[in-house]
Amino acid sequence: MSDFARTTVTAALIYANGPIHIGHLAGCYLPADIYVRYLRLKKQEVIFVSGTDEHGVPITIKAQKEGKTPQQVVDHYYKEIKSSFEEFGISFDIYGRTSDPAHHKMSQDFFLKLYQDGKFIEEVTEQYYDEAADQFLADRYITGDCPKCQQPGAYGDQCEKCGSALSPTELINPKSTLSGASPILKETKNWFLPLDQWQGELEKYVNSHPEWKSNVSGQVKSWLQDGLRPRAMTRDLSWGVPIPLPDTEGKVLYVWFDAPIGYVSMTSQLTPDWEKWWKAEDSRIVHFIGKDNIVFHCLIFPAMCMAHGGYQLADQVPANEFMNLEGDKISTSRNWAVWLHEYLKEFPGKQDVLRYALTASSPETKDADFTWADFQTKNNSELVAILGNFVNRAFVLIDKNFEGIVPEKAAGTGLEADVIAALAEIPAKLDQALATYKFRDALVYAMEIARIGNKYLADAEPWKIIKEDRDKAGTVLNYAVQLVAHASLALEPFIPFTAARLRTALGLADADWSAIGNFELIPAGQKLANPGLLFEKLEDDVIQAQVDKLKATKAQMELASKQVAPIKETIDFDSFAKMDMRIGQITAAEKVEKSKKLLKLTVNDGLKDRTILSGIAEHVEPEAIIGKQVTFLANLAPRKIMGQESEGMILMAEDADGSLAFVQPSKSVWNGASIS
């Protein structure tokens, strides 16, 4: 790693269809920023590149929903995202966007080179096309009956009822989810990158990086083991980078084709010297991403680069897992998130508190959970009590006893050697942790300096010594100031706003990693400017307000989901009369093996016992329902489900929360009672 002359750091491109939330920050932006700041402290050559991804279906959906054009949507969010990142101290060298003409040009050139070099496979396939919406339909936008289990509501890629993987053309009675119309099959030509041809080289590449995190190499190797297949690099969509070939109207580049090129095109906006950062052999590329982006950065983009030639491949891809919020998955569409722009407004000047809290429980090895209670604890018990308190003690003691001027070192208390020794261990540990992307550990090492400081003050008791020996007390405070200075350096990557305040207070012009260990960093006689309290305690009511806000969101979302479905189309009496609904009694119930949802019920219908399979296993205990009377449809055509014959269907009422309840007679009736 020391062979590299410079480092190109990227953080994932985010969709410009919503604001930034803490999941994004913890997932890649904060770790990337910490890493970049660390490299800068070490005076290494580095650039930090990111931006918004402004293409793809989610953007068009958002635009449709808001009655805007896609361009209006991305313009709005680009601005908002960029400014909240800036305010939060994410120190990008360039924050670009993929709708930029320079980006279009570069990704088109990239595509064209692959095309001209014959790296693509052209393939004409039949895809479902929604004539009403005038567009081809991605798998997710088609539903129909599952060809395997016959149940309705299967998606184009998968039936969630029986779990089968499907392709859209297999669906029975397909419908577009956009317009509800029946889609037609239409021929379309797309360009595929034959990933299978790069399998060998990709394996070599992946195997040359045994240091990758287990979640990264695990997923990548799993794909390689399954065998790679050609992947379409173009899409039938109107919003995106147009394909630079004749007669390709209505087709654009696959967003995952142009997005990673975005890193490069954005670099070209930063410096005319951009090629050095992506092509020079002594340039190291590091992609910070979330776990959902692993294959695109570790397989597909590398394959594109191999096909193109000339580009360096990523040296590290430190993917984080996900950050949950109060026990639930963060979700933009469900509004379950702590939004950065709201945080910045509601907690002005407290960027570092959030940076600290998110780093301290960063999802480095597994999903993590952000709770407001934890946020409060981290602020009150660590930032205020450990760091803020130590700094305040040092400044107040010097202000009171030495008029704010750093005293000379004289004979010490005998504890100084221990302090120096304790501090001496920190830089190497810190360096090691940061260099290996273990930011959680690194933060603990950096905070250790303040702990050392607190202990030193408690043991040395300069407030007592001063009464007899002013020089000795001065010595202690001199050391304390040096420790504050060290904290300001070691904590710079994590809490840069606080670090800068400290440097100003100390009169330390420059932040330089190599100064760690230097106990003459702040010269005696230096006039200090007490920065005041670095952090303030967060009271319960402030935290409670945030929790309440989330609870209100949740309640609102539940309310929204409680919307009663509209009445279906009118039917005549005969259609109704055809249904033979009856009351029967459950005499036996057991789980169907290898099925999550299915229960095998034996129902006494007054004539005989019949077997009915019902997808209610997640809602009821088999033992608990034996003996219950239920309503069932008796003349439904028998159907095989998971190899077993089901004779009828149990009627269930679905509650707003998705739970199911039996439809039962209000008093016990005889089995076989018909319903009319």
Add this chain to the structure above:
RNA sequence: GGCGGGGUAGCUCAGAUGGUUAGAGCGUUGGAUUCAUAACCCAAAGGUCGGCAGUUCGAUUCUGCUCCCCGCUACCA
């Protein structure tokens, strides 16, 4: 369904190529202290390391099965 990651103290998480008392921070309890934002400092309590079985002299660490959470599953990105 297949594949990948994870399940370790009340909470958030480390760790062990298998080996004497499994770690940290926070929280809790007790003590000490008052320069400091009722903060700091010291100490203690607290874990059958998801469950079952196997390999082994010995497993929380290896193997198999199983349960739970998360992700991916290739034209959703």
